[in-house]
Amino acid sequence: MSSLLRRAGEGPGSEAPASEVEPTAFESSVRSWLDHHAPYGLLTTDTAFRIRSWNMWLEMHTGRPAKEMIGQRLAVALPELVERRVYRYFEDAMNGQAHLLSQRLHGFLLQMPTEVGGNRYPCMQQSVQIAPLMQGQRIVGTIAMISDVTDRVTQEAALRSELAARAQLLADEHAARTAADLANRAKDEFLAVLSHELRTPLHAILGWTAVLREGSASAEVHGRGLHAIERNANVQRQLIEDLLDVSRIVSGNLRIETHRVDVRRPIEAAVEMLRPAAEAAGVTLTVSLDPELRPVAGDASRLQQVVWNLLGNAVKFTPSGGRVSVVATSHDTHLSLVVSDTGRGIAPEFLPHVFTRFAQADTTVSREHEGLGLGLAIVKTLAELHGGSMRASSEGVGHGATFELTLPYPENAPTESIPPSLVSGAHFALRATLPGVRVLMVDDNDDARDLMTVALSMQGATVVAVASAAEARTAIEHERPDVLIRDVGMPGEDGYSLMEWVRRSPELATTPAIALTGYAGLDAQARAEQAGFNAHLTKPVDLELLAQQVAKLATGSRSKAAKPDPTP
Amino acid sequence: MSRCRTAAALSDLTGQRVLLEAPEVGVLQLEELADALTRYVPGQVTSVHQNFSGPIVGDAFLILSHSGAAALTGLLTDGSVRVEPLDESSREVLTEVGNILLNACLGMFGNLLGVRVTFSVPRLVVESAHDLVGSLARGGEGPRHALVVSMAFRVRNSAVTGYLALVLGVASLEELIERVESWEERELRKGRPS
Numbered sequence: 001m002s003s004l005l006r007r008a009g010e011g012p013g014s015e016a017p018a019s020e021v022e023p024t025a026f027e028s029s030v031r032s033w034l035d036h037h038a039p040y041g042l043l044t045t046d047t048a049f050r051i052r053s054w055n056m057w058l059e060m061h062t063g064r065p066a067k068e069m070i071g072q073r074l075a076v077a078l079p080e081l082v083e084r085r086v087y088r089y090f091e092d093a094m095n096g097q098a099h100l101l102s103q104r105l106h107g108f109l110l111q112m113p114t115e116v117g118g119n120r121y122p123c124m125q126q127s128v129q130i131a132p133l134m135q136g137q138r139i140v141g142t143i144a145m146i147s148d149v150t151d152r153v154t155q156e157a158a159l160r161s162e163l164a165a166r167a168q169l170l171a172d173e174h175a176a177r178t179a180a181d182l183a184n185r186a187k188d189e190f191l192a193v194l195s196h197e198l199r200t201p202l203h204a205i206l207g208w209t210a211v212l213r214e215g216s217a218s219a220e221v222h223g224r225g226l227h228a229i230e231r232n233a234n235v236q237r238q239l240i241e242d243l244l245d246v247s248r249i250v251s252g253n254l255r256i257e258t259h260r261v262d263v264r265r266p267i268e269a270a271v272e273m274l275r276p277a278a279e280a281a282g283v284t285l286t287v288s289l290d291p292e293l294r295p296v297a298g299d300a301s302r303l304q305q306v307v308w309n310l311l312g313n314a315v316k317f318t319p320s321g322g323r324v325s326v327v328a329t330s331h332d333t334h335l336s337l338v339v340s341d342t343g344r345g346i347a348p349e350f351l352p353h354v355f356t357r358f359a360q361a362d363t364t365v366s367r368e369h370e371g372l373g374l375g376l377a378i379v380k381t382l383a384e385l386h387g388g389s390m391r392a393s394s395e396g397v398g399h400g401a402t403f404e405l406t407l408p409y410p411e412n413a414p415t416e417s418i419p420p421s422l423v424s425g426a427h428f429a430l431r432a433t434l435p436g437v438r439v440l441m442v443d444d445n446d447d448a449r450d451l452m453t454v455a456l457s458m459q460g461a462t463v464v465a466v467a468s469a470a471e472a473r474t475a476i477e478h479e480r481p482d483v484l485i486r487d488v489g490m491p492g493e494d495g496y497s498l499m500e501w502v503r504r505s506p507e508l509a510t511t512p513a514i515a516l517t518g519y520a521g522l523d524a525q526a527r528a529e530q531a532g533f534n535a536h537l538t539k540p541v542d543l544e545l546l547a548q549q550v551a552k553l554a555t556g557s558r559s560k561a562a563k564p565d566p567t568p
Numbered sequence: 569m570s571r572c573r574t575a576a577a578l579s580d581l582t583g584q585r586v587l588l589e590a591p592e593v594g595v596l597q598l599e600e601l602a603d604a605l606t607r608y609v610p611g612q613v614t615s616v617h618q619n620f621s622g623p624i625v626g627d628a629f630l631i632l633s634h635s636g637a638a639a640l641t642g643l644l645t646d647g648s649v650r651v652e653p654l655d656e657s658s659r660e661v662l663t664e665v666g667n668i669l670l671n672a673c674l675g676m677f678g679n680l681l682g683v684r685v686t687f688s689v690p691r692l693v694v695e696s697a698h699d700l701v702g703s704l705a706r707g708g709e710g711p712r713h714a715l716v717v718s719m720a721f722r723v724r725n726s727a728v729t730g731y732l733a734l735v736l737g738v739a740s741l742e743e744l745i746e747r748v749e750s751w752e753e754r755e756l757r758k759g760r761p762s
Contacts, residue, residue, distance in 0.1 A: 096686035
C-alpha cells in the first residue's frame with residue numbers, strides 16, 4: 001500500500017525498509033486510517049475506472065455507502081463527472097498526469113452539502129488532486145483526494161469584502177479630501193473676486209466723494225459724481241444681498257412669501273429695470289409674453305429677482321449689436337420663461353457647473369465681467385423654492401446661451417394678491433412730505449443719525465436724534481414723538497427691548513415705531529413685529545420709502561390722538 | 569501545437585481568451601540558472617513545480633515574478649480572488665494554471681521522445697531564485713542542465729511574462745535535443761515539395 005500512496009515520481013528508493021514494518025500490516029493500518037479517519041475524501045479506481053475505494057468521509061458527505069459504490073464504473077456511478085467534463089482528469093491520470101483542480105476554477109468535483117461554523121451550505125467547495133496510482137513504475141489506477149475548502153472560501157470572501165469596503169472608504173475619503181480641496185480653492189478664488197468686487201465700487205464712491213468735497217466741480221460734474229456714487233453704492237448693496245441670499249441657501253433659511261402673482265408684472269418690472277443698461281450696451285432687448293399666462297403661487301419680488309438676474313447676465317455677456325430675448329409661454333400645467341442671448345455662450349465643460357455657487361467660467365484677474373458667480377445659484381434655488389426648475393443650454397463659446405425657467409401653475413392659487421409696491425422695485429413715484437411730524441431718531445452711528453436727521457428735516461419733519469436707549473427713554477417721555485425710528489442693533493440695550501418697554505408703557509404704548517436694521521430677511525422682520533415695531537426697513541434704506549412710512553404712521557398716530565377718548 | 573492546446577485548455581477553464589507565446593528558448597547549466605532567473609525575475613520567484621519520472625527524470629517549473637503571478641491570477645479569475653497578497657484560492661488557481669502548462673509541455677516532450685513519463689502533484693513555492701536552484705542541486709545526480717523557455721500569456725489585452733524551466737540530467741537532455749532535432753527534420757521534410 002505504501003507504494004500505492006507514494007507520490008508519483010518518487011523512486012523505489014524512498015520506500016520504507018521492509019525490515020521496519022511488516023508491509024501487509026502497515027498497508028492495512030494505513031488503509032484503515034484512510035478509510036475511517038481521513039479528513040478528506042479518498043476515491044481510487046483501477047485501470048478500467050472501476051471504483052476500488054470510497055472512504056467514510058465520502059460516505060458521510062455524499063450519503064452513498066462504499067458497498068454501493070465499490071465495483072461500479074466511475075462514469076456510471078458518477079455520471080456528473082462526465083457531464084461536467086472532469087472525467088478527463090481521471091483519464092489523464094491513467095496517462096501519468098497529475099492534476100490539481102482549484103476551487104476557484106472548478107468549484108467542486110462531487111456535488112454534496114457541507115456544514116461550516118453551524119451554517120449549512122448546499123454545495124461544498126472543494127480542492128481536488130487527481131493523480132496516477134503507482135505500483136513501482138506501473139500505473140495501476142487513479143486516486144482522487146477531495147478537500148472541503150468551503151470554510152476557507154467563506155473566510156476569503158469575507159476578507160475580500162472587508163478589504164473592498166476599506167478600499168472604498170479610502171477612495172471616499174480621498175474623494176472627500178479632493179472635493180474639500182476644490183471647495184477651498186473655489187472659496188479662495190471667491191474671496192479674491194469678492195475683494196475685487198467690493199473694492200471697485202468703493203473706489204468710485206470714495207473717489208467721487210473726494211472730488212465733490214473739494215468743491216470746485218461744475219454742476220454737471222457734481223451731478224455725474226452723485227449719480228456714480230449712487231450707482232456704485234447700489235452695486236455694493238446688490239453684492240451684499242446676494243451674499244446674504246447665499247448664506248440663507250447654505251443654512252436652509254431662504255424662504256419665500258407665497259401670494260397669487262401675475263407673473264407678467266415681475267417680468268415687466270425686471271425688463272424695465274434692465275432696459276436702460278441694454279440700450280447703453282447696444283443690445284436689442286425683445287419681450288414676448290403669452291397672453292394666456294396664468295397667475296402662479298410665488299413671491300413677486302423673488303420672481304422679479306430671478307428674471308432680473310437672468311436678464312442682467314444676458315445683457316452683461318452680450319456684446320454691442322447682439323440680441324437678448326425674453327419669451328414667456330403658457331403650457332397646460334406650467335409656464336416657461338426663456339431668456340436667450342447671442343452673447344459669448346458657455347463652454348461645454350462649464351455648463352454643468354453654471355448653477356454652482358461661486359462658479360465662474362473665468363476667475364482670472366483679467367476676466368472681462370464683474371460679479372461673484374452667485375446670481376445663477378440663487379436663481380436656481382429660488383426657482384426650486386417655487387416648485388419650478390432652471391435649465392441652461394449653450395452651443396458653446398461664441399454661440400450664445402439660453403436659460404429656461406419653468407414654474408408650475410398651482411392647483412389652487414392663493415387668492416391674496418401681492419401689494420403693488422413690492423413689485424414696482426426701487427422706483428417710487430410718491431414723494432412724501434412731513435410737515436410738523438415729530439420724529440425721534442435713535443441710532444448709535446453718528447453718520448446714520450445725521451443722515452436721517454437731515455433727510456427727514458428736508459421733508460419738513462422735526463427730528464430729535466439720540467444715540468442710546470437711555471437717552472431715548474428720556475426723549476420719548478419728553479418729546480412724545482409722532483413716530484419713533486429705532487436702530488435695532490446697538491451696544492447695551494438693543495432696539496427690541498426698548499420697543500418692548502415702549503409697548504408696556506400705558507402712555508407711550510401706541511407710539512408708532514419703525515425698526516431700521518442691517519439685518520435683512522423674514523426672520524428679522526418677524527422679530528421686529530414681535531417686539532412691537534409697526535414697520536421694518538433694511539439698511540441702506542431708501543429715503544423716499546422711509547419718508548412714506550413715517551408719513552403713513554404719523555397720519556395714523558395723529559388721527560388716533562385727535563379722536564375723543566370714549567372712556568369717561 | 570501543444571502551445572495552442574494549452575492555451576485552449578486555459579481558455580476553456582477560465583472563460584477568457586488566452587494566448588500563449590514562447591519566443592525564446594535557451595539551455596543553461598544548473599549553476600547558471602539562479603543568476604539567469606535573478607536577471608529575468610527580480611525578488612522572490614513564484615514557481616509551480618512538478619517532477620516527472622520514467623525513462624527520463626527531471627523537474628519542471630513555471631516561474632513567475634510575484635507581480636506577474638498576481639497579475640496572471642487576477643486576469644484568469646476576473647479579479648474574484650485576492651491577489652495582493654495571494655490568498656490560498658489564488659495560489660490554487662496559479663498552481664492549476666502551472667499544472668496545465670507543465671503537463672502539456674512534459675506530455676509533448678514525452679511524445680517526442682516516444683516515452684511515457686509520470687508526474688507528481690504540482691506544488692506552488694515562493695522563494696528566492698537561489699533557494700529554488702539550491703534545492704535542485706541537493707538532488708546531486710551529476711551535472712544537470714536547464715532548458716528555459718520564456719513564455720508570454722496574453723489575456724484580455726494584458727500580457728504576463730513567465731518562464732518554463734525543465735531541469736534534466738545530461739543524458740536526458742541530450743536525448744531530448746536529439747529527438748527534437750529529428751522531429752524538426754521530419755517536419756521540414758513533410759513541408760518540402762516532392
